[in-house]
Amino acid sequence: AQSVTQPDIHITVSEGASLELRCNYSYGATPYLFWYVQSPGQGLQLLLKYFSGDTLVQGIKGFEAEFKRSQSSFNLRKPSVHWSDAAEYFCAVGTGGATNKLIFGTGTLLAVQP
């Protein structure tokens, strides 16, 4: 069965520090992978996506993610975190095709210390 695991429920980093949010997936075929960010009481904003090609994907707001098939991972990174990055981050795998469902991880809540 398809699944997404985000091992870290809550992460706190200092402003200006680097960030890595972990995501592991389980999916039989080639996955479509996404990272979304959600501010409190808001919908989801797409940060970046991987469908194929270059395994290092650049997104908005200075985020990037690397697809590693051998590790079934799609970790999100940012070299220098800003206070405005504090939010909930969701990794998701898309099934594509006719059903085109998204399966979400449980999310990682990022807190940024001044």
Place this chain on the structure above:
Amino acid sequence: GAVVSQHPSRVICKSGTSVKIECRSLDFQATTMFWYRQFPKQSLMLMATSNEGSKATYEQGVEKDKFLINHASLTLSTLTVTSAHPEDSSFYICSASGGRNEQFFGPGTRLTVL
């Protein structure tokens, strides 16, 4: 582009009443729309998938007679929570897809049932 709106953003209703939530794709034709439910501090759970002009497909455990979904056009889907009860209080988020393995999310609707 790819903007999805939801209306209302917040709704408070009395127990036993029905509530309708609208989801619109503003600048593209959505062949498929999805409805999610999100409890506080939890991830998004897919409730149902709807394709324009056909019946919605509900996920296991979701009562189709309680959560009525209509996808009457390529830009509009509605979710009606019938005979709402306090346990139906949640954050409901829709998304829309134009068939490119990607979903675009609405801003969500906060439902509170008294």
